[in-house]
Amino acid sequence: MSFRSENILKGLSFISALFFCGIFFLILSTLIYQSGALSFEFLTTVSSEAGRAGGILEVINSSFLILAICLGVSVPLSIATAVFLAVFSEKNPLVHNVISTALDTLAATPSIVFGLFGYSFFVIYLGFGFSILAGGLTLAFMVLPFLIRIFEEGISENYRQFKLAGASLGLSRTAQVRRIILPLSTNTISAGLVLGIGRALSETAALLFTSGYLLRMPESVMDSGRSMSVHIFDLAMNVPGGNQNAYRTAVVLVIALIVINLTSTFLTRRVLGAKT
Amino acid sequence: MSASLKDSFAKTLLGFASSLSVLVIFFIFYFLLKESSLALSQIGGSRFFSDSTWAPELNLAEGQFGLLEMIVATVAVATLALFIAAPIGWFTAVYIHFFCKGAFRIFLHRVTEIVAGLPSVVLGLWGLVVLVPVLLNLRAPGLSVLAGAIVLAIMIIPTIVVSTVSAYQNLNSELTLTSKGLGIGKARFILEIATPLASRGISTGFVLALARAMGETMVVVMVCGNVVQMPESMLDPVRTLTGNIALEMGYAYGSHQSALFLSGFLLLLSVLTVFIAGRLFLKTQEEQFR
Known part of the structure; x- marks a missing residue:
């Protein structure tokens, strides 16, 4: 009896897992199949006919600029917050509670709400207009809670291991952080970076009314620029006959994300391997 | 210094x-x-x-500003998505944690990670071009509550899998040995011991997934049809709160735009309520358990 129910459970759960993988490969293969011939030129030429023809060079440029601003702001800020939480207010439950409630709330906030906030604050109130800067900063606040969580975990683990040794050498906390903990936390930081890149590249809703739709080579960060995700959305919804290039852009984006994901696993393993 | x-x-x-x-x-x-x-x-x-x-119209007295239909649509799409995703996610997690070993397990973890990282706009595109035509065979226009729920389900399955697996991992490893020693079968162990003990972590995953589905924009804009109406069947096209904001912010101004901000605020409040309610429920459950 028990043997039979075990086999039923095993069978059902195996079918579920297989089904889930099946959907993933179905999505992947439709993307690749529908995109037709994808040549390298797609990445190196600019678009024409509202994106129906040509490549996505300007879209890639805008995406990189948005990403650079997002990470440039969010990574230092979240490392600072993580160090503050893990090292300087290690034993202060009030600080931890307040900040972690704020982070939970931020993490639960829907991306379209971030879009509204970014529009109201960066685009209108600070007067940035529809710009790459406004989009990048909006994304920076969006990825903040995820980065802080990862960084805090790694940093507090390292601090717990080395704080007695550091203190017995008479090192100040500042010195411990700079000389011991941050150098040891490179794997955590690279894991966080990868997560941030992934989140920022996949985001669409928060960018619609912050960095905007403009399909043009950005000249500065104050220009409006269209990210890859917004490009896919616009081609699929608003440009008749834009489906194939939407698929091509999606393939580029998904391949980029998968490569980033695998590189991070590889890097983390190497850093960990080198340490032991 | x-x-x-x-x-x-x-x-x-x-x-x-x-x-x-x-x-x-x-x-x-x-x-x-x-x-x-x-x-x-x-x-x-x-x-x-x-x-x-x-x-909405410029003449505010003539315009209509009721949000109820879109609130119902938001809840309907997200709940249906959770109903589809919860069993698949839970069974997959059970397979990964209890029955699967070696390379296939690593492979399943990788797939979960990659699906979790797929941009929602890519899933929406897939839904629009592959899923909607299939549903069109059932009834026009194919763009519907069901289409949105299916694509959202694919999106939230990884959330459920990851939190369920980690809930099982957090259980005391001696439990397995003790149960084996007592001659308790694996199915009984999973269903009657491990799952009740891990129920807190598992339901946290469900709540997170529901909140994520409620707040998602791109998928619903692309596959739900965006018709403002009260859904009467799963195959009706609907417009959600998030979809409405994404569609109308581009040209709205004045009170119309302000109304969109208000709906965004309501959305934020309701997502946070789901979150907090989930937390409180879990807390009382945990206290009872002690």
Whole structure:
């Protein structure tokens, strides 16, 4: 009896897992199949006919600029917050509670709400207009809670291991952080970076009314620029006959994300391997 | 500079940076409320619930500003998505944690990670071009509650799998040995011992997944059809709160735009309510358990 129910459970759960993988490969293969011939030129030429023809060079440029601003702001800020939480207010439950409630709330906030906030604050109130800067900063606040969580975990683990040794050498906390903990936390930081890149590249809703739709080579960060995700959305919804290039852009984006994901696993393993 | 002075200087500086994440939350609330105030004063809060439908017009008296249909649509799509995703996610997690070993397990973890990282706009595109035509065979227009729920389900399965697996991992490893020693079968162990003990972590995953589905924009805009109406069947096209904001922000101004901000604020409140309600429920459950 028990043997039979075990086999039923095993069978059902195996079918579920297989089904889930099946959907993933179905999505992947439709993307690749529908995109037709994808040549390298797609990445190196600019678009024409509202994106129906040509490549996505300007879209890639805008995406990189948005990403650079997002990470440039969010990574230092979240490392600072993580160090503050893990090292300087290690034993202060009030600080931890307040900040972690704020982070939970931020993490639960829907991306379209971030879009509204970014529009109201960066685009209108600070007067940035529809710009790459406004989009990048909006994304920076969006990825903040995820980065802080990862960084805090790694940093507090390292601090717990080395704080007695550091203190017995008479090192100040500042010195411990700079000389011991941050150098040891490179794997955590690279894991966080990868997560941030992934989140920022996949985001669409928060960018619609912050960095905007403009399909043009950005000249500065104050220009409006269209990210890859917004490009896919616009081609699929608003440009008749834009489906194939939407698929091509999606393939580029998904391949980029998968490569980033695998590189991070590889890097983390190497850093960990080198340490032991 | 002495070491302790340096430390307190660093602490102040880092504390300042940390306070920013708390500040952002207040900023988000403040700016959403600030932008909503025009709609509240000119249209009035009650009309958002008493007006029969959503048909904003420049002449505020003639326009309709009811959000009810879109609130129902949001809840319907997200709940249906959770109903589809929960069994698949839970069974997959059980397979990964209890029955699967070696390379296939690593492979399943990788797939979960990659699906979790797929951009929602890519899933929406897939839904639009592959899923919607299939549903069109059932009934026009294919763009529907069901289409949105299926694509959202694919999106939230990884959330459920990851939290369920980690809930099982957090169980005391001696449990397995003890149960084996007592001659308890694997199926009984999973269903009657491990799952009740891990139920807190598992249901946290469900709540997270529901909140994520409620707040998702791109998928629903692309596959739900965007018709403002009360859904009567799963194959009706609907417009959700998030979809409405994404569709109309581009051209809205004045009180209309302000009304969109108000709906965004309501969305934020309801997602947070799901979150907090989930937390409280889990807490009481945990206390009972002790």
